Amino acid sequence: xxxxxxxxxxxxxxxxxxxxxxxxxxxxxxxxxxxxxxxxxxxxxxxxxxxxxxxxxxxxxxxxxxxxxxxxxxxxxxxxxxxxxxxxxxxxxxxxxxxxxxxxxxxxxxxxxxxxxxxxxxxxxxxxxxxxxxxxxxxxxxxxxxxxxxxxxxxxxxxxxxxxxxxxxxxxxxxxxxxxx
Amino acid sequence: xxxxxxxxxxxxxxxxxxxxxxxxxxxxxxxxxxxxxxxxxxxxxxxxxxxxxxxxxxxxxxxxxxxxxxxxxxxxxxxxxxxxxxxxxxxxxxxxxxxxxxxxxxxxxxxxxxxxxxxxxxxxxxxxxxxxxxxxxxxxxxxxxxxxxxxxxxxxxxxxxxxxxxxxxxxxxxxxxxxxx
DNA sequence: AAGGCATATGCAACTATTTGCATATAAGAC
DNA sequence: GTCTTATATGCAAATAGTTGCATATGCCTT
Numbered sequence: 001x002x003x004x005x006x007x008x009x010x011x012x013x014x015x016x017x018x019x020x021x022x023x024x025x026x027x028x029x030x031x032x033x034x035x036x037x038x039x040x041x042x043x044x045x046x047x048x049x050x051x052x053x054x055x056x057x058x059x060x061x062x063x064x065x066x067x068x069x070x071x072x073x074x075x076x077x078x079x080x081x082x083x084x085x086x087x088x089x090x091x092x093x094x095x096x097x098x099x100x101x102x103x104x105x106x107x108x109x110x111x112x113x114x115x116x117x118x119x120x121x122x123x124x125x126x127x128x129x130x131x132x133x134x135x136x137x138x139x140x141x142x143x144x145x146x147x148x149x150x151x152x153x154x155x156x157x158x159x160x161x162x163x164x165x166x167x168x169x170x171x172x173x174x175x176x177x178x179x180x181x
Numbered sequence: 182x183x184x185x186x187x188x189x190x191x192x193x194x195x196x197x198x199x200x201x202x203x204x205x206x207x208x209x210x211x212x213x214x215x216x217x218x219x220x221x222x223x224x225x226x227x228x229x230x231x232x233x234x235x236x237x238x239x240x241x242x243x244x245x246x247x248x249x250x251x252x253x254x255x256x257x258x259x260x261x262x263x264x265x266x267x268x269x270x271x272x273x274x275x276x277x278x279x280x281x282x283x284x285x286x287x288x289x290x291x292x293x294x295x296x297x298x299x300x301x302x303x304x305x306x307x308x309x310x311x312x313x314x315x316x317x318x319x320x321x322x323x324x325x326x327x328x329x330x331x332x333x334x335x336x337x338x339x340x341x342x343x344x345x346x347x348x349x350x351x352x353x354x355x356x357x358x359x360x361x362x
Numbered sequence: 363a364a365g366g367c368a369t370a371t372g373c374a375a376c377t378a379t380t381t382g383c384a385t386a387t388a389a390g391a392c
Numbered sequence: 393g394t395c396t397t398a399t400a401t402g403c404a405a406a407t408a409g410t411t412g413c414a415t416a417t418g419c420c421t422t
Contacts, residue, residue, distance in 0.1 A: 004280075004380080004407080004408085005407085005408090006278070006280040006283050007408080007409095009283065009287075010283045010286075013283065013286060013287040016287070016290070021370075021371090022370075022371070022372090023369065023370050023371075026370095032286070033282075033283065033286060035277070036277050036278070036279045036282035036283070037277070037278050037279065037282070037283055038276050038277065038278060038409095039409085040409075040410070040411090041370095041371085041372090042372075042373090042409090042410080042411090043408080043409065043410090045371065045372060046372085046373090049372090069370085069371090070369095070370070070371095071370090071371080083287070083290070084290060084291075087284060087287060087290055087291045088291070088295070090299055090302060091280035091281050091283075091284055091299070092280060093281075093303055093306050093307070094277075094278075094279040094280070094281065095219050095379095096216070096217050096218070096219065096275075096345075097187070097217070097218050097219060097275075097378095097379095098217045098218065098275040098341075099185075099187040099272035099273060099275070100272050100274075100275065101214075101217035101218070101338045101341060102187050102190065102191045102194065102214065102217070102218055102272075103268060103272055104334055104337055104338050105191075105194060105213070105214060105334060105335055105338050106190075106194040106197070106264070106268060107334040108331075108334060109197070109264070109265060109268055110265075110268045110269070114269070118271055118272070121271060122274055125274050126274070150289075152359065153285055153286060153288040153289060154286055156285055156355065156356055156359060157282045157285050157286050159352060159355055159356075160279075160282060160352050163348045163349075163351055163352045164277075164345075164348055164349075164352075166348065167344045167345055167347065167348035168344075168345075170344055171340060171341050171344045171345075174337065174340055175337055175340075178333065178337060185377075185378090185410080186377080186378095188378080188379095202400075202401090203400075203401070203402090204398095204399065204400050204401075207400095219379095220379085221379075221380070221381090222400095222401085222402090223379090223380080223381090223402075223403090224378080224379065224380090226401065226402060227402085227403090230402090250400085250401090251399095251400070251401095252400090252401080276409095278408095278409095
């Protein structure tokens with residue numbers, strides 16, 4: 001059987017190295033996994049709840065004045081085992097569901113100019129993502145050999161982002177060339 | 182507001198040019214939109230049901246001997262209008278949720294060989310997809326200029342697939358080079 | 363003084379997708 | 393003769409993800 005439930009295990013991965021509150025996890029998620037896995041705060045909080053109920057993480061309350069209590073979660077042995085079990089099972093090939101391509105397929109029903117406008121909006125977003133990725137790559141490359149070591153695998157995930165965005169922009173050039181004819 | 186409900190409108194797009202039964206739509210879906218939108222037969226049948234309830238398509242029964250009746254759906258004016266309205270609204274940028282990258286991020290917890298094995302399995306699938314896309318491209322390129330015309334936009338969606346798969350395989354080379362060290 | 367952003371949590375309703383089951387026939391492969 | 397594939401439809405339950413709302417404070421800006 002091929003495993004799903006990647007979000008749960010993505011959270012476990014983050015907790016494996018360092019404990020944290022839901023809010024911490026949310027920020028770490030966006031900074032580290034957010035390029036290839038998107039999750040809202042609602043999703044993270046509700047997954048933390050079920051992970052806790054299932055005994056894969058436990059929780060200590062840190063009272064704070066003025067603000068709600070911080071719930072700090074940390075890994076249990078069961079959680080660690082569950083993560084390793086998940087890592088052993090094959091994952092599914094990434095599923096593509098791209099609404100822009102649905103629209104392009106039906107593009108004969110709208111005018112080229114409108115399509116160009118929408119492409120331009122998407123292009124801005126993809127360019128911005130590529131810039132972010134390249135900046136992170138610069139940071140990584142600036143590290144000494146020894147300091148690079150623990151980030152070798154995360155760096156490979158970053159490379160996926162870079163190559164993916166470059167491919168998108170290359171495609172956008174082709175589309176543009178066609179739409180401008 | 183940015184529009185969702187792409188599946189509904191993907192189905193409407195297919196029905197716009199040609200009527201068909203759920204089963205027809207399923208096959209057309211896989212052949213034409215399946216590269217950038219994945220939908221199971223259950224999803225298609227249930228979407229057809231709601232589209233029908235909402236009056237965006239209507240339905241005539243074709244009795245058949247031995248087999249269940251074929252329900253042939255066709256577009257209504259309301260459906261056509263809804264499709265055009267959807268096409269006018271911007272769509273969201275494709276959301277990435279790639280489990281393989283989650284696993285790679287946590288890759289220090291498993292051994293390199295296992296990661297290599299899984300990469301190899303994914304590579305086979307991506308290579309096969311690229312081959313399929315390239316074969317379709319050959320077919321398109323073999324058409325006369327006049328016959329190409331109606332497929333220009335679908336061809337651009339195919340180009341997205343080709344560039345996307347090439348980028349994936351390029352990345353796989355980088356990953357392989359690292360894992361073999 | 364008012365508005366926005368960051369901190370810090372979460373529920374509820376809805377939409378989307380997956381997984382498993384269910385039925386029934388006909389054609390072709392082994 | 394059985395097994396798989398294709399035809400042809402669909403329900404039900406579970407998991408996954410989105411959208412909108414709700415609360416409460418402190419800090420910084422205009």
